[in-house]
Amino acid sequence: MTHKTPAPDKARRQAEERLRSRHLLVTVSVTALATLAYLLTLLLTAGRLPDTMATHFGVGGQPDEFMRTWVALLFQGAVVVFLPVALLVTFGFANWWKGEFARALSAMISGLCAVLATMFVVLTVAHVGVADPAEVRLTWQMGLIMLGVGVAVAMLVMFLLPRSLPRPEPSPVVPVEIAPNYRVSWFGKARMGQTFVITMAAATVLVVAATIASNIWWMWLIVLMMILLMAGLSSFDVVVDSRGVRWRSSVGFPRGAVRLRDITDISVIETSPGDFGGYGVRMMPGRIGIITRNGHALRVVHGDRELVITVDDAEVAAGVLEGWRLKGRGQGA
Amino acid sequence: MLIRIDTASAEPLYAQIVRAVRQGVARGEIRPGDRLPAARELAQSLDVNMHTVLRAYGELRDAGDIELRRGRGATVVARRVANSKVSKAVEQLLEVARQSGVSLEELHEALDEGADR
Numbered sequence: 295m296t297h298k299t300p301a302p303d304k305a306r307r308q309a310e311e312r313l314r315s316r317h318l319l320v321t322v323s324v325t326a327l328a329t330l331a332y333l334l335t336l337l338l339t340a341g342r343l344p345d346t347m348a349t350h351f352g353v354g355g356q357p358d359e360f361m362r363t364w365v366a367l368l369f370q371g372a373v374v375v376f377l378p379v380a381l382l383v384t385f386g387f388a389n390w391w392k393g394e395f396a397r398a399l400s401a402m403i404s405g406l407c408a409v410l411a412t413m414f415v416v417l418t419v420a421h422v423g424v425a426d427p428a429e430v431r432l433t434w435q436m437g438l439i440m441l442g443v444g445v446a447v448a449m450l451v452m453f454l455l456p457r458s459l460p461r462p463e464p465s466p467v468v469p470v471e472i473a474p475n476y477r478v479s480w481f482g483k484a485r486m487g488q489t490f491v492i493t494m495a496a497a498t499v500l501v502v503a504a505t506i507a508s509n510i511w512w513m514w515l516i517v518l519m520m521i522l523l524m525a526g527l528s529s530f531d532v533v534v535d536s537r538g539v540r541w542r543s544s545v546g547f548p549r550g551a552v553r554l555r556d557i558t559d560i561s562v563i564e565t566s567p568g569d570f571g572g573y574g575v576r577m578m579p580g581r582i583g584i585i586t587r588n589g590h591a592l593r594v595v596h597g598d599r600e601l602v603i604t605v606d607d608a609e610v611a612a613g614v615l616e617g618w619r620l621k622g623r624g625q626g627a
Numbered sequence: 628m629l630i631r632i633d634t635a636s637a638e639p640l641y642a643q644i645v646r647a648v649r650q651g652v653a654r655g656e657i658r659p660g661d662r663l664p665a666a667r668e669l670a671q672s673l674d675v676n677m678h679t680v681l682r683a684y685g686e687l688r689d690a691g692d693i694e695l696r697r698g699r700g701a702t703v704v705a706r707r708v709a710n711s712k713v714s715k716a717v718e719q720l721l722e723v724a725r726q727s728g729v730s731l732e733e734l735h736e737a738l739d740e741g742a743d744r
Contacts, residue, residue: 475635479672481628481664482656533664535672607656610629 309459310392317391317400320454324404324447325378328411332374335415336367342422351432359508360427370414378407380493385567387489389588393568397455405448412443458568464561464593465609470617479535480614482605486528486586490573494524527574530584532592532605534614539594541584541603548575550582552596559595560616562608564588570602628656632673640675644683649692650742652703654735659705663693666701 348357
């Protein structure tokens, strides 16, 4: 059953729109500036680079893998643009600017973009005038510059962006009537949207391509981890009944439960991956989020902890749980 | 999918489960391809005998509502309304609802109430 989301008031809509514009302006500007800096570096170093470039370095900073220069430059450019854009699109679909951690997420995306661009600029500049790329070294000073620029950009973004809006008031829960001779259970799902699945699949295909191209065996472990993550986090089964609420990934693990007698409050809230720093099973101090999309979610408070699940039909799930809670207290029908 | 059974009702428990599953499909709470809860899990949750749930699932399978496969459990099957008279009535009902500003959700509720009467 689909439930209509109550229309937020005009002032809140306008505030959300302003927030969205600021976040998009800052993150897109940083991505554009990073791309520009990289392109500028290519222009300034054109004709002064060797035929091959060092693209991978050992622990001591000595290069151990090389690539033809034009391929390396193209690959680096693609990474500088593709990774932040992929993150922006993924989080954009999830309205990350609405979440509690919106500033931190914007800072993370911008910082990552800055680190990548700085790394490739520094590496490219290090090859200028070098006859043999094996002479190029990755020094700790270079690492410090990359990290420094990344942290500085992330902090600047944190400073430029306003604080998140307070959470909207939870929707009232209408308890489902549970007569003494009734047995009532609710079975639902929290599933990732198509965008997330397509993005994850595209990322996995890219990593597989990179693994085959690089011929580094341990990269297959990353591929395996990505496939396991996709399988484990794309869909969750949720049960609400007289025992409380239980959730479980469709592959069986991870899983969790809150007993009915421990529940102190039940509500339906508006949430987004920005509230929990991303998708999937988000464990944070005092709270667990099973976050597969933005929008309505079931929120269960037990003591000083909370569980938030973006189930389909959060209103009905909350109603059944509240019905059982009232019945447990002797207030049921 | 909400499953509510009345242990004091004259209607057998398995029939109530069958009706609840069909209502869940009609309301769009479970979609074709979705898996129903495992029989053991549903039985524990509703505090009924597992054979009651298995009988309900058997009935749903025989009616072509679900598929039962070893290892995959019970899966909802996509069905089309084969009867052309019913298809036409559905179209007319949807048109009337659209013109009267009745939402799909309200229409589902009205149909459920009608079926319960």
